[in-house]
Amino acid sequence: MNTYNKRxxxxxxxxxxxxxxxxxxxxxxxxxxxxxxRMVYFEEEQVMQWMKQRTKLIKGGY
Known part of the structure; x- marks a missing residue:
């Protein structure tokens, strides 16, 4: 599992x-x-899943 900081x-x-x-x-x-x-990090899998959901909403999918 890859994690990233804000930067x-x-x-x-x-x-x-x-x-x-x-x-x-x-x-x-x-x-x-x-x-x-102040110590925030992001998990790659969660970010990718969130982006896929947002893309579906933008394109009008469900």
């Missing part, structure tokens, strides 16, 4: 950290928190 995932997706934070806070991108609320 790593934003770079991988070609987006800014601010966009990643917006996706997390407003669109429900799943993340995990370690220790304090």
């Amino acid at each position: 790593e995932l934003a770079s991988l997706l070609g987006i800014t950290k601010q966009t990643l934070e917006r996706w997390t806070n407003e669109l429900g991108l799943p993340c995990k928190r370690r220790g304090s609320l």
Whole structure:
């Protein structure tokens, strides 16, 4: 299971950290928190599943 911090995932997706934070806070991108609320990481499998679901919604699928 691959995990990424905010910087790593934003770079991988070609987006800014601010966009990643917006996706997390407003669109429900799943993340995990370690220790304090500032330590955020993302599991690759959960991110991929979330992106597939969002793509289906955008295309009008179910």
